Amino acid sequence: MNINEIARLAGVSRATVSRYLNNGYVSEEKKAVIHRVIEETGYQPSSQAQMLRTKKTRLVGVILPKINSNTISREAAGISDILTKKGYQIILANTNNDIEEELKYISLFKDNQVDGVIFIATILTRRHKKLLKECKVPVVILGQLLEGYPCIFQDDYKAAGRITEQLVQTGNKFGYITVTDKDEAVGQQRKAGVVDTLARYGRELQPKCVKTGDFTLESGYEAARELFQEQGDVDTLICATDTMAAGAMTWLKENGYRIPQDVQVAGIGDSPLGKILEPKLTTIHFYYKTSGMEAAEMLTSLMESGNGGVCKEIKMGCELVLRGSHRDPVKSK
Incomplete structure (x- = not known):
């Protein structure tokens, strides 16, 4: 036919x-x-x-850091929902947090192999920015703020501040498990939200009470071990992600700490893992799937306008989710 x-x-x-x-x-x-x-x-x-x-492929390249991450899967689901409805097919490029792989895929997609690119970014180096400038197709950045590019990003600073405000009511000595400062959103902004909020309440996050993980359950476990072996009087632990919080809680329970009586723990991200922990994890909910949908809508608008369109920056909201891993300020009085 x-x-x-x-x-x-x-x-x-x-x-x-x-x-x-x-x-x-x-x-x-x-x-x-x-x-x-x-x-x-x-x-x-x-x-x-x-x-x-x-001169259109009806293909969209989606560069993502880790396909088995709950955060990324929620964002990818939102992207897929919108692009599929609009008649586009998706090429998923999983980089396993390898910068060289990210650069390889940006280079592959930049010369019209696809109609547009959504880059779920964690670390943006000079090499990233150079390649992005060379792209001949529209690019939307998801997860980080990059000046001069359409971006969808979380209010990481506010999220960390809100969880800290909750825990400072019943906490005395704070510990924090972060990720690399090369990640501006999760590494820098979330830590700054904790530090600044504690300062407003006349508290301090001591440098010796900050440990660094790499987003994984195992790194949260090891960071908690290191922190509590050095600073056994920490009674409040905030983690930059739910996954690292789950690892930290595992170590604490294995070593006789009661949660939240001895140590209250909170994460950020509201992953399904936090709902099956015992006690369930107090956290911050981000609208990751909606973020993916917004990124896809923004990209299709840019692809179909043909003239670059308006460069938008959208900061997403967040919601405090109180469960059982923090001390209730009313009961603590």
Whole structure:
């Protein structure tokens, strides 16, 4: 089955079918006939032929740091929901937090291999920024704020501040498990939110009470071991992610600490893991799936406008989720 046969069955010219397939003007009557014939025959136009005519691939590259992360999977689900509805296919590029892999995929996608790119970013180096400037297709950054680019990002500073405000009511000595400062959002902004909020309450996050993990359960476990072996009087622990908080709670319980009586613990991110811990984890909820949807909407607008569109920055909201791993200020009085 080809376009000529569709035209013959529909009783219209080949040019009319071509206009229909490429969203050109066709009368409503002829549209209905062509649509019926295509439905009955199961005809699918050649994607290669369409690409040659329109110079569009209908492909979107999504560069992500870790495909088995709950955060990333929620963002990817939101991206997929929107792009699929709009007729795009997705090429997922999983980099396993390898900067060289990220750079390789940006280089691959930048010269019209795809119609646009969503880059779920963690660390943005000079090499990243150089390659992004060379991109000939629209790029949306998800998860970080990068000046001059359309961005969707979380209010990491506010999130960390809100969880700290809750725990400072019943906490005396604070510990914090962070990630690398090269990650501006999770590493820098969340730590700054904790430090500044404690300062407003006349408290201090001592440098010796800060340990660094790498987002994993295992790193949270090891960071907690190191922290509490050195600073056994810490009674409040905030972790930059729920996953690291889960690892920390495991170490604490294995070593006889009661949660929250001896040590109250909180994470950030509201992953499903936090809901099955005992006690359940107090945390901050981010709207990750909505963030992915917003990124996809922004990218499709840029791809379809043809002139670059407006460069938007969207800071997402967050919500405090109180469960059982923190001390209740009312009961503590």
